[in-house]
Amino acid sequence: MNTLAAELQTYFGGFARSQRDLSDHTIAAYRDTWRMLITFLADKTGTRPERIDIEDVNAENIAAFLDYLEHDRGNSVATRNARLSGIRAVLAHAMPRQLDHAAMLSRALSIPAKRHPKPMLEYLTIDESDALTAAPDRTTWTGRRDHALFALAIQTGLRISELCSLTCTDIHLGAAASVTCTGKGRRTRATPLTSTTTAIMTGYLAERRSRPGEALFCGPRGQQLSRDALEHRLHVHVDTAVVDCASLADKHVTMHTLRHTAAMNLLAGGVDISVIALWLGHQRTQSTDAYLHADMSVKQAAIDRTRPGDTKPGIYRPEPDILAWLATL
Known part of the structure; x- marks a missing residue:
């Protein structure tokens, strides 16, 4: 058993559940990420999968794998970033025990998540x-x-x-x-x-x-x-x-669209955004702010509260002769 295999068994065999308490879904996602990465590296290097070792998981190969996911497999940027998280989790856990590869692992861990425009939320009327x-x-x-x-x-x-x-x-x-x-x-x-x-x-x-x-x-x-x-x-x-x-x-209706629908219904009913965050189980209210951007009625209300375009800018000053001003009403 080589170093990478030992680290993978240590992480998935005990650490992920006993120390991190990760959900079954997260563990399965991380596992699938490493299966794809090892298969990709085996094909790229012409090596048998069981011979792929930790020195093969360097920044250059990880970057190539991420490009492969996005361009060859057609994965979204969000999926690409999720796969990167699975790689980082194992490498960060291995780093304290792999001091001989510390510099290589540091470069691999420094690969940033890719920024991408977030689409507008879709929900049902x-x-x-x-x-x-x-x-x-x-x-x-x-x-x-x-x-x-x-x-x-x-x-x-x-x-x-x-x-x-x-x-x-x-x-x-x-x-x-x-x-x-x-x-x-x-x-x-x-x-x-x-x-x-x-x-x-x-x-x-x-x-x-x-x-x-x-x-x-x-x-x-x-x-x-x-x-x-x-x-x-x-x-x-x-x-x-x-x-x-x-x-x-x-x-494009998915089960998550129904979740967005519930949130938008609450927002349309005048429920405060912090209450909606609690309702949805969001840890931070920033996650719920996206619904404010998706609700055009909130933006329309903001426009309705602004002053007309022909209003002259400046500080309001009352008319000097208040009686004359009242007479004009």
Whole structure:
């Protein structure tokens, strides 16, 4: 076993879970990054993958790998940066024990994330949301499940990973209905449910409890649905909803779009941005500021409060003869 293999086993075999407490999704993403990197380096150097060692993971080869992701595989800049994070995590952990390669590792760790323009957030209007939730065929079990899934997602704004991990015990019905989930950073939060969502979930849970498994939104044998399965079901129903709501055809709708929709609905209702950040489970309110940029009504209100274009600049000074001025009113 060479040095790189030992460091990878040390990181993924214990450190990632016991010390960093990374989620299964993050560990899987980092693992896939290293599998692709080692395969890329093996092809580039003509070496067997098991012979790729730590000196091969230098700044030049990492930069070439990142260019390969972006230009050959067609990955977005965001994906490129996420892969870079996975590489950095392992190298930063290895550096204190690899002093002979400290200079090389420092150069590799100094590769910056690539800056890129962030697109405007895409979200659904009320009519589009209604068309999507009405699309599933509720005469079937999967249709009733998907209807409940979309209604919960649009109202609560849960992440796709949070929706996948929900169990039946995470839904609390009654006078103060809510859903509890554990999101990014192991932060647990409870999100209240509206009366409409509560009614939908009450009916769904009554049927769900007769099926095996604990996952709230389950597959045919009671197993937890994967992220890909949720996205697939969404795309199926978007195609159906387009018939009644043509504007959906112009939008790239994902499960994260439903999260954006929940946030925009709260913003349109006059909810403060800091409360929306708590609602969505954001650690910083800066993450929520993007919704202010996406809401044109907020910008229109700002324009409406500005002075007319023909107003003369300067400090207001009252008329010297106040009686004469009042007479002109």
